[in-house]
Amino acid sequence: MSYALSCIRLPNVIQLPNTSTSRSSFHGGDRRSSNLSLILKNDSIPTRKICAGKSPFDSESSSVAVTSSEKVLVPGGKADDSSSSRDSVETSEALLEESQILQEVAGLSMEDGGDSLNEDDLVSSQLVRDGAVESAEASVCLYTAESNTLNVVGFIPPPGTGQKIYDIDPFLKTHREHLDYRYSQYKKMREMIDKYEGGLDAFSRGYEKLGFNRSAEGITYREWAPGAKSAALIGDFNNWNPNADVMAQNEFGVWELFLPNNADGSAPIPHGSRVKIRMDTPSGIKDSIPAWIKFSVQAPGEIPYDGIHYDPPEEEKYVFQHPKPKKPESLRIYEAHVGMSSTEPRINSYANFRDEVLPRIKKLGYNAVQLMAIQEHSYYASFGYHVTNFFAPSSRCGTPDDLKSLVDKAHELGLVVLMDIVHSHASNNVLDGLNMFDGTDSHYFHSGSRGYHWMWDSRLFNYGSWEVLRYLLSNARWWLDEYKFDGFRFDGVTSMMYTHHGLQVGFTGNYNEYFGLATDVDAVVYLMLVNDLVHGLFPEAITVGEDVSGMPTFCIPVKDGGVGFDYRLHMAVADKWIEILQKRDEDWQMGDIIYTLTNRRWSEKCVCYAESHDQALVGDKTIAFWLMDKDMYDFMALDRPATPVVDRGIALHKMIRLITMGLGGEGYLNFMGNEFGHPEWIDFPRGEQHLPDGRVIAGNNNSFDKCRRRFDLADADYLRYHGLQEFDRAMQHLEETYSFMTSKHQYISRKDEGDRVITFERGNLVFVFNFHWSNSYSDYRIGCLKPGKYVVALDSDDKEYGGFDRIDHNVEYFSNEGWFDNRPNSFLVYAPCRTAVVYALVED
Secondary structure: OEEEEOOEEEEOOOOOOOOOOOOOOOOOOOOOOOOOOOOOOOOOOOOOOOOOOOOOOOOOOHHHOOOOOOOOOOOOOOOOOOOOOOOOOOOOOOOOOHHHHHHHHOOOOOOOOOOOOOOOOOOOOOOEEOOEEOOOOOEEEEEEOOOOEEEEEEEOOOOOOOOHHHHHOHHHHHHHHHHHHHHHHHHHHHHHHHHHHOOHHHHOOHHHOOEEEEOOOEEEEEEEOOOOOEEEEEEHHHOOOOOOOEOEEOOOOEEEEEEEOOOOOOOOOOOOOEEEEEEEEOOEEEEEOOOOOOOEEOOOOOOOOEEEOOOOOHHHOOOOOOOOOOOOOOEEEEEEEOOOOOOOOOOOOHHHHHHHHHHHHHHHOOOEEEEEOOEEOOOHHHOOOOOOEEEEEOHHHOOHHHHHHHHHHHHHOOOEEEEEEOOOOEEOOOOOOOOOOOOOOOOOEOOHHHHEEOOOOEEOEOOOOHHHHHHHHHHHHHHHHHOOOOEEEEOOHHHHHEOOOOOOOOOOOOHHHOOOOOEOHHHHHHHHHHHHHHHHHOOOOEEEEOOOOOOOOOOOOHHHOOOOOOEEEEOHHHHHHHHHHOOOHHHOOHHHHHHHHHOOOOOOOEEEOOOOHHHHEEOEOOHHHHHHOOHHHHOOEOOOOOOHHHHHHHHHHHHHHHHHHHHOOOEEEEEOOHHHOOOOOEOOOOOOEEOOOOOEEOOOOOOOOOOOOOHHHHHOOOEHHHHHHHHHHHHHHHHHHHOHHHOOOEEEEEEEOOOOEEEEEEOOEEEEEEOOOOOOEEEEEEEEOOOOEEEEEEEOOOHHHOOOOOOOOOOOEEOEEEEEOOEEEEEEEEEOOOEEEEEEEEOO
């Protein structure tokens, strides 16, 4: 028997008696000839001169010959004479003694009193290709659609002085010691990477050395697992025989195996084969999915995932057809989850999202789509944030080539594609994740409590480890190189930057909260490195950081001393709206709204949002739910009168979103479905949970009914959801036309607590919000900067958007000279209750 998944045929597992929970086989001989030598010849993999010790990938190293313990990985078994591991040892003399490594890395401590890189962490390899050391200012490679190849277009610049931050914000000088130390650690790391790895360009291509790599002669598999005593590659290709392909370890903890092509020239591991690495570790014998695996799947009826060797024939590989769009001046992000994007209660596919959802996003007027849950995660309900396989796209939605087709289609539509990347933590799964990968608690993560996030129940990376840096930097580059993503939204950055992870801490803006002993300098340096990498290799790429703390310098270029992000998520806005919505209308304070929306650092760009996916989850409430609650289910049809609750909800839903976009930042984000007030929460399929104390947490019978998006409701022009969607579309096209989010001109002329009116200018637009629940104002004077004729550009009370049509759009508004609300000109308008109207200056 066999089962198929996305055109990959997976045979049933061969079950073994009383060995371990992993698959293996005592049966069958090796399919390869016993006399095949796997010692890599000089002409098959170029050797590299080492400036400080041997390279972790040097195949001629003495430790690459046999396993260090020579232990058989099946209890009671013995080494297979036909094993394809090497049976001879070749030694090579290092150019320098290992003691010189310590001299080079002395003083490289990354934290005040914290961890430091040692000789075991530092993989000291200055890569030499064709006899020439790669420059640290290596060429940048970007995609060219016509040839589907990479072309040289730029380079990663060397570090700057890091001093400009003090000119931008003189108050930072009081924390100069910390900030200069932070920058010195970043510069040291850049220097070490340049010296021992050939620069960030080479260092970030770890996937070309580690994991599975195909050459004309065969497949090389390498894995960093210093804690393992012995290792072997097992899978369908060798009948899960742990004695067939035993790996060898070098002194840097890298295990290696070379599999030559079959006699007919075919690959030794067929495309679609399941693979795992079996290791004898300090915590016992375990089977793990390779850390650099490019694809993994969950077999029907099984819990752990299987690694998949994904190497389709050239004619089956997706070829990109469309160039990447240019970076937009103003970023309007549609946050989307592919799996739950279907109107049906099922997991949607990359292909269906490409064909059905992307055109919708384009039509709505957004210029970017942010894809959640792309990295493989075994627990669907984690929303993609408990990543198990960092280099693999989620197999629930299709194959890697399906995802590439989706990205290419987005580019054809002119949409920038951002990936929600998770480098802040990892799943604590042992069977199919990185946790305890080599049997030790401190492999990729900090050991003990520092390596565990008690609220997220996940593992925390050790950003001071050389190989962890290689892994994460390579991971970021992989998604940009291989899948042509246009940038990232980095998740959980606050948790990364502070040892307290932002938990039970209230940030007040005091600089002592950002620059002190609670700052994880290792993590901040990593963020500086990854921003250097992304912006250097891909100049049009965008990075957005999810930071609730508001750390100063977050969105200042690295060369100037900043962390290097393009945008920070303005997370406080959504929390403020939830707080306000729990109050009576009479208790809303206009000044409170204005303060929250504008409380951001000068010259550091923000992406604002009224609500995101967090508010849509079961247990929380979206803005529409707070406003209309159960009335959404019975009174949204146009053929019956709306209730006062629905009328209020529709009016405020539009106003809240528009004022957030108008004042909240230089970019805007919306989670799919929230634009039309999606009436259902998100509840992932789940069964009952039986807790150790005997309690039972009820499930939902593993139902997908609430794990979808009802776009059909927004498309039904006989429902009031349609009007909310059309208003959101009008908002996006207003910004597209006037580019007000990126305008340097912004002035708030009125925040009237009595009238409940807010007026402000942004660009050539004047925004008028009347939050009063009953008072409408005739001949209401509005101050403005520029004289001339104004017309209605957007009206939330338009009947098309579910309003009462109280504004005449044919009226022209001419300004009068004379100071009003501290503006040199003004004009008179009608401001109905609970409306937002945008007036545009008509320039001759």
